[in-house]
Amino acid sequence: xxxxxxxxxxxxxxxxxxxxxxxxxxxxxxxxxxxxxxxxxxxxxxxxxxxxxxxxxxxxxxxxxxxxxxxxxxxxxxxxxxxxxxxxxxxxxxxxxxxxxxxxxxxxxxxxxxxxxxxxxxxxxxxxxxxxxxxxxxxxxxxxxxxxxxxxxxxxxxxxxxxxxxxxxxxxxxxxxxxxxxxxxxxxxxxxxxxxxxxxxxxxxxxxxxxxxxxxxxxxxxxxxxxxxxxxxxxxxxxxxxxxxxxxxxxxxxxxxxxxxxxxxxxxxxxxxxxxxxxxxxxxxxxxxxxxxxxxxxxxxxxxxxxxxxxxxxxxxxxxxxxxxxxxxxxxxxxxxxxxxxxxxxxxxxxxxxxxxxxxxxxxxxxxxxxxxxxxxxxxxxxxxxxxxxxxxxxxxxxxxxxxxxxxxxxxxxxxxxxxxxxxxxxxxxxxxxxxxxxxxxxxxxxxxxxxxxxxxxxxxxxxxxxxxxxxxxxxxxxxxxxxxxxxxxxxxxxxxxxxxxxxxxxxxxx
Numbered sequence: 282x283x284x285x286x287x288x289x290x291x292x293x294x295x296x297x298x299x300x301x302x303x304x305x306x307x308x309x310x311x312x313x314x315x316x317x318x319x320x321x322x323x324x325x326x327x328x329x330x331x332x333x334x335x336x337x338x339x340x341x342x343x344x345x346x347x348x349x350x351x352x353x354x355x356x357x358x359x360x361x362x363x364x365x366x367x368x369x370x371x372x373x374x375x376x377x378x379x380x381x382x383x384x385x386x387x388x389x390x391x392x393x394x395x396x397x398x399x400x401x402x403x404x405x406x407x408x409x410x411x412x413x414x415x416x417x418x419x420x421x422x423x424x425x426x427x428x429x430x431x432x433x434x435x436x437x438x439x440x441x442x443x444x445x446x447x448x449x450x451x452x453x454x455x456x457x458x459x460x461x462x463x464x465x466x467x468x469x470x471x472x473x474x475x476x477x478x479x480x481x482x483x484x485x486x487x488x489x490x491x492x493x494x495x496x497x498x499x500x501x502x503x504x505x506x507x508x509x510x511x512x513x514x515x516x517x518x519x520x521x522x523x524x525x526x527x528x529x530x531x532x533x534x535x536x537x538x539x540x541x542x543x544x545x546x547x548x549x550x551x552x553x554x555x556x557x558x559x560x561x562x563x564x565x566x567x568x569x570x571x572x573x574x575x576x577x578x579x580x581x582x583x584x585x586x587x588x589x590x591x592x593x594x595x596x597x598x599x600x601x602x603x604x605x606x607x608x609x610x611x612x613x614x615x616x617x618x619x620x621x622x623x624x625x626x627x628x629x630x631x632x633x634x635x636x637x638x639x640x641x642x643x644x645x646x647x648x649x650x651x652x653x654x655x656x657x658x659x660x661x662x663x664x665x666x667x668x669x670x671x672x673x674x675x676x677x678x679x680x681x682x683x684x685x686x687x688x689x690x691x692x693x694x695x696x697x698x699x700x701x702x703x704x705x706x707x708x709x710x711x712x713x714x715x716x717x718x719x720x721x722x723x724x725x726x727x728x729x730x731x732x733x734x735x736x737x738x739x740x741x742x743x744x745x746x747x748x749x750x751x752x753x754x755x756x757x758x759x760x761x762x763x764x765x766x767x768x769x770x771x772x773x774x775x776x777x778x779x780x781x782x783x784x785x786x787x788x789x790x791x792x
Contacts, residue, residue, distance in 0.1 A: 310348040311761040316754065317341040318428070324748015325627050326634040327734040328726050331743045339366040342428040344384065353392075353405075359385035363428045385432055387411040389439075403441040410434050413450060413617070415501050416512055416543055419557065419577070422619035431617060435497070444505040452497040465530050466521045468492030488614055488631045492566055494518040495534055508547040514559075515540050516616060520566040527567075535564040537571055539616060551583035553591075565610045573598045573613030581658070590659040595623065597631075599651020599679040602638040603694055611680070612637075612649040624654055625674050626704040627722045627750050635735050638683060650697075650733070651679025670706040678729065685732055699733070700726035700746075718754040723747065 323335040344361040361384045387409030393401045412423040412432050424431040435452040455466055468491075496519040503512040519534035541559030548554065561573040579593025597613045620631040630636050630652050637647030655675045662668050676699035684693040706720045724730075726746045 308350045309762060310346070310350075311765075312346045313757075313759045313761065314342065314344040314346075315757045316428070318752055318754040320750070320752045322750055324724060324745065325722075325750040326629060326632065328724070328731055328744040328746060328748050331745065333745075340364065340428055341366065342430075346385075353390060355389040357385060357387055357389075358383070361430070383410055384430055385410055385412060401440070401442050403439060406436060406438050408436040411437070413437070415448075415514070416503075416545065417555065417622075418619040419623060420514065420516070420539070420559065420616045420618045421499075421501075422617070422622075424617075424619050424621070426619065426621045433497070433617075446501075446503045448499075448501045450497070450499045450501075452494070454493060454495055463532065464495075465532060466495040467530055468495065468521055488620070490566060490614065492520060495521045508550065510545045512543045512545075513541070514543075517563075522568065535566055535568045537561065537565055537614075538563040541575075553579075553581040555579050559613070561613050569610045570608060572609050572611050575613045575615065579658075587662045588659065589661075590657070592655075592657045594656070595652070595654040597652045597679055600648040601681045602648045602650050602683040603681045605648075612651060624652065625676070625702040625722070625724070626672070626706070626720065627702060627724050627748065629702075629724065629730070629734065630654075630676075636733060638685065638733055650682050652699075653677040653679050653697075666710040668708045670704070670708070672702075672704040674702040674704075676700055676702065676730075678733070682729055682733065695729045695732065696727065697729065698727055699730040700724055714758050714760065716756040716758075718756065719752070720754075721749075721751045723749050 317339055318341075319337070319339040321335055321337050323329060323333070340363070342361055342363050344359055346357070346359045348355065348357045360381070362381045387407055389405060389407040391403060391405040393404035398404055410432050412430070413421050413435065414423045415421045418424075422431070433450075433452055434454065435450050437448050437450040440447040454468075455464065497517065499514065499516040501512065501514050503510055516539045518537045520537070521530045522533040522535055523529065524531050539559055539561045541557065543557045544555065546554045555577070556579075557575070557577040559575045561575075562571050565571050575595070575597045577593070577595045579591065581589050581591040583589055597615065599612045600607065600610065615631050621628055624630045628634065635647055636652075637649040653676070655677075656672060658670075658672045660668060660670050678697040678699060680697075682695045682697060684695050702722065702724045704720070704722045706718065708716065708718050710716045724747065726748065728746070731744045731746060
């Protein structure tokens with residue numbers, strides 16, 4: 282009997298440990314991602330020059346995400362390593378720039394109590410390095426297509442009550458800790474050393490803006506009405522001022538403000554209609570008066586259970602490049618969104634490669650004429666795990682474009698048509714954790730597009746008017762927590778079976 286009692290004690294102890302561990306892992310998440318993308322570039326981002334050679338490379342992103350949910354708080358950290366295959370020797374030199382960095386590291390605290398705010402679903406704040414993403418990510422998104430992604434150092438006050446949601450965010454940036462020297466901010470991250478020992482300047486800001494904001498404040502409000510959601514956004518950025526010669530940063534800021542509304546509706550549960558209108562005013566980063574706006578309207582129809590298809594149109598205002606004397610900047614900047622998702626997968630507009638025309642007065646500023654994008658997007662589900670996407674874009678400049686070949690003639694303008702882009706993507710999910718993606722895109726450009734994209738098309742440096750791009754991507758997304766929980770369920774099953782055997786052994790003998 283002593284032996285049987287010891288067996289029962291061990292089983293009970295194992296069950297207690299199991300339930301304790303299960304409770305712990307219910308509050309703990311551990312996920313990862315390893316994503317590689319092999320690209321063939323023959324005109325991605327800008328039209329290829331005469332005599333060019335296509336580029337082929339592979340880059341990768343490794344991410345480890347750790348989360349913990351407890352009473353009234355959440356904790357999350359996302360560590361990632363970004364690299365291009367071959368940029369490191371087999372023995373890494375200490376001259377290599379650091380590519381292991383923190384993508385996200387934040388804590389969220391719930392502060393509403395059960396008495397004063399008992400009817401409020403959530404009131405709290407989220408502080409730290411975090412992704413700021415709303416709606417369709419057109420103006421604020423995590424830019425997940427880019428291996429580095431996008432995140433901000435900020436504090437966000439959060440409110441939720443039934444169909445209402447409101448977030449208010451704040452940020453204040455500095456290059457490093459200072460002592461008694463004021464708060465002037467260069468807006469450019471510190472340089473790092475490359476493999477050759479020379480400094481590499483990290484990209485700053487977005488859309489070629491060249492600097493990061495010194496401070497930022499925003500308010501986002503949304504309200505759901507059945508299958509319709511209406512949202513409003515106020516987003517204000519403060520850029521450090523520069524002196525008249527733009528050779529040094531000085532105290533004070535230039536403030537750019539963006540406001541607007543978005544509507545996301547669904548009719549008959551299968552017909553989507555989205556509309557957006559935004560205005561951008563106050564000042565640009567250089568202190569020039571801002572007067573820009575953006576309108577967007579799109580629709581998607583469900584044809585059966587497999588096909589979603591429909592047209593759309595985006596208009597982003599721009600400058601009249603025939604006029605080099607204007608003191609107003611009318612070029613709308615789509616902030617910190619995901620341009621790759623909207624204005625062509627080849628990233629010709631509002632991404633890293635500059636889009637605009639050298640000012641007629643010879644200044645270094647490039648004047649963006651804005652963009653009109655007329656498109657038709659389709660997504661067909663061949664099988665549950667096999668999806669085909671086909672997008673067709675027709676691009677036009679949003680304003681007049683000066684002919685740089687006859688710069689002396691201020692009345693000579695170019696056709697506003699920029700070209701046609703076709704994007705084809707095939708997604709295949711082998712399992713929930715393993716996916717493959719193949720994409721091919723082609724841009725059939727015009728002389729106007731050639732003139733608006735760097736390097737400038739001149740008589741001695743022509744460009745091809747057709748660009749191509751293809752890629753293959755492997756995406757592995759393990760959920761380690763789920764694996765542990767599955768293992769524990771199997772352990773519980775084994776323990777239950779053992780417990781039944783012990784119970785059978787301790788049952789009174791019938792003899």
